Amino acid sequence: MLKRLTMPILLIFLLSVKAHGSSTDPHAWIRINQLGYRPGTPKVAVWCGLTEEVVKEFQVVDAKSRRAVFTGKAGKAFGRYGPFAQTYRLEFSAFKRPGKYKIKAAGITSPEFEIGENVYANAADFCLRYMRQQRTGYNPFLKDSCHTQDGYVLYGKSGGIKDSTYFDVVGGWHDASDYLQYSTTSANATYHLLAAYRDFPKVFGDHKLANGLEGRNNRADVLDEAKWGLDWLLKMHPDKDIMFNQIADDRDHVGMRMPKMDDQYGRGYQRPVYFIDGEVQQRGKFRNNTKGTSSTAAKFSSAFGLGAAVFASETAYSKILSEKSATAYQYALKKPGATQTVSVKSPYIYAEDNWVDDMELAAAGARKLDESINYARQEPVTPWLGTDTASHYQWYPFINLGHYELAKQLTGKARDTIVAYYRKGIATVATKAESNAFNRGVPFIWCSNNLTVSFAIQCFWYRQLTEDWSFGALEQANFDWIFGCNPWGTSMVYGLPSWGDTPVDPHSAFTHLKNYPIDGGLVDGPVYTKIFKSLIGIQLNEADEYAAFQSDLAVYHDDYGDYSTNEPTMDGTASLIYLLAAKQGETEMTSPAPKKKD
CATH class of the missing domain: 2.60.40.10 (Immunoglobulins)
Structure with missing residues (x-):
């Protein structure tokens, strides 16, 4: 009732x-x-x-x-x-x-x-503001530097490195408005930025220098941002036998603060950098369930490979990226399996369980088509599609990028098979979505907005591969959801559109302490009410302006105290940049008569 x-x-x-x-x-x-x-x-x-x-x-x-x-x-x-x-x-x-x-x-x-x-014009560039603001090392928004002494190695034994050895891994992006840095999300974000430029180069402008300050450098701003990610990934894979998984851990969450210096790790202003060894890692009382090196290392390989292609005109840099793509691929083969992140004080980690999708993408990028096809067969449908629940980042990325990159290189029955994998996953979600007016078939798990964006991209890629508009309305519904066609009537992107109802009180030190706008940041999005009630340390700090729209199904709060629904994420924003570029960059938007669904 x-x-x-x-x-x-x-x-x-x-x-x-x-x-x-x-x-x-x-x-x-x-x-x-x-x-x-x-x-x-x-x-x-x-x-x-x-x-x-x-x-x-x-x-x-x-x-x-x-x-x-x-x-x-x-x-x-x-x-x-x-x-x-x-x-x-x-x-x-x-x-x-x-x-x-x-x-x-x-x-x-x-x-x-x-x-x-032109309703989506400049939206992708707008979201790049959030990426620049999350830079570590030199931060152009703050016009200051932060985390300049990262970091000291943990778990380096299998790489012949003594723990506490210093490596220069300064750079990259903060992960989710806190100050941890993860290779898996950063490599995925870098890949999306590179792919956005590769697929829709005319969408992006040149208004910033490489360091993120005002000016022009004859390079699209999205490429400046992608290169910022690539340069950090190079530091995180400095040698063929060395690869790092993350900087810092959940000791980061001591409270809201600006990022200039962190000193809670017991080594002055240095932070730990965790080695990828393919084994279970434990800090404090919590253990992850790492089973191999493949998931993260393959993401490195894919980002480096696409970077080498996109920056082909910069010969020396492209060569380095190409070489690193090859060594990262070999690192992925060291121990087949997924790499998870490490937590010390809380049970919350990126609990990635799949890895063959990452290998499929890396193999497709390296034009190892037989290998890529073999990996594709092992996970034809990304497991969260059509389900109601999953662990945090269990099936990551939330879209199988490899299917798209592989299908473009295939012909005949082989191509049809890969495209059918996309269709099956979409159709499963569509069956759930048909039961409600919002056409909602994406589960309300943590980071549901990231899943929503990724699913919209999968629908878009399926349409590009087939010219089949059967799921055009579903694709649009997921895009519309992000910008206000949802029960709460709000955009899930800070400041976009400027005239609309958008987040104003996200879980971010920038806004909470300094009232700095985090323009373009995609927040996590609604979660099942039962998940919200089970989370540790959440307390709303203001009256809930969306109280009339909360339910036993799901909640969303524009309140900095709710880290589960209102924390912006770097990788989700990068995925959204691709989707916005696609929506702006399509040259022909008029849909033909939809093909009949099977």
Whole structure:
């Protein structure tokens, strides 16, 4: 039974400064993609109400003239979802006229939105602001340096390195608005940035120098950022027999502070750097479940390989990257299996369990097609697709990048087989998504927004490989979700769009201590309520402006005290940069008649 809203919750809603909708009657809302829609894409808004109201039709209204320019049938009632008793999908894909509009249905009016070919212009570059702000070493946002004494080695015995030996591993990005640094997420982020430029070079501008300060250097800013990642990965793989997994550990989480210096590791301002040995590692009372070297080392190999191709004109640098790609691939073969991260004080780690997807991508990049095909067969569908739960980062990356890179190089039945792997995973999610008005089939596990972005990319890549628009609406729904077509009516990206409802109080020292904007950062996203209630050390610090939209299904809080839903992540943001580049960079957006699904 739908719980009746209490007066305090209604008061919170009515006093909220956030723009959840233009109606003063808080019994129903219309959710839209605040960033807008391109004329040729599927266009759907979601009507959601607290009562079982019947909605028969809706209108698209010109924002300036206030005249109805399109009328559509509301169609099927989807019923309950989250806090809502009734929901409808309001589809207006047939309406393609550029302009600014609102949607009206059953007395409720949506926020204003735009239809236009350029609604996503500059969005990918905007999100690069967050990547630059997370730089370690020299930080261009702060115009100062941090973590300049990293680091001393732990677990280096198998590499012939005595523990506490110093290696210069300064650089890279902080991981998730805290100050840990992980090779697995950084290599994946670097790969997405490189792929975004390779696939959509015209999307990106040149407004920054290589160090992130203002100026032009005749190189797209996304390449400056990708090179920042590559240069750090080179330091983390300094020799064919040496590879490091992470800098620092959860002793980082002593409290909110700015990143200039950390001294909680017992070695002055040095932080530990963990060696990849393919074995279980333990610090404090917690043990990870590392089984091999493959998952992280293969990500190194893929990033270096793509970097060598993208920077081919810089011959010496490209040669170094090519050589490192080869040695990283061999390191991945040392002990087949996944590498997990290390924690000291808490049980929370990146508990990656899969690795053949990483090997598939690395082999495809090295044009070892038979090897790549063999790895593809071992994990045809990324395991989280269609499931309701998974451990934190258990199936990482959240998309099989190897299928796309491999399929592009194949022909005939071999290619069809790999493409069918993508289709099977998408179809499994689609079956779940068809039951609700938000077309939501992605589980509300930790970092659900990262999964959402990755799934949208998989749909996009499937469409690029097949020209099949069967899942076009599902792809768009996942993209729309990130920018406001979700139960909370908020964008999940800090400051994007500038006129919309976006996070203002994320779990970040930059905002909490200094009120610095973390422009472009993608926050973790909603989690199952049962997960939220089980987490350690979460306490909301302000009244919940989204209280009316929380439910027994899932919660999202724009509150710095909630690290589970409102912490921005570096790797999620890098994936979003690829997706935004794809959405802006497509030259032909008009969808043909969808092919019939099997």
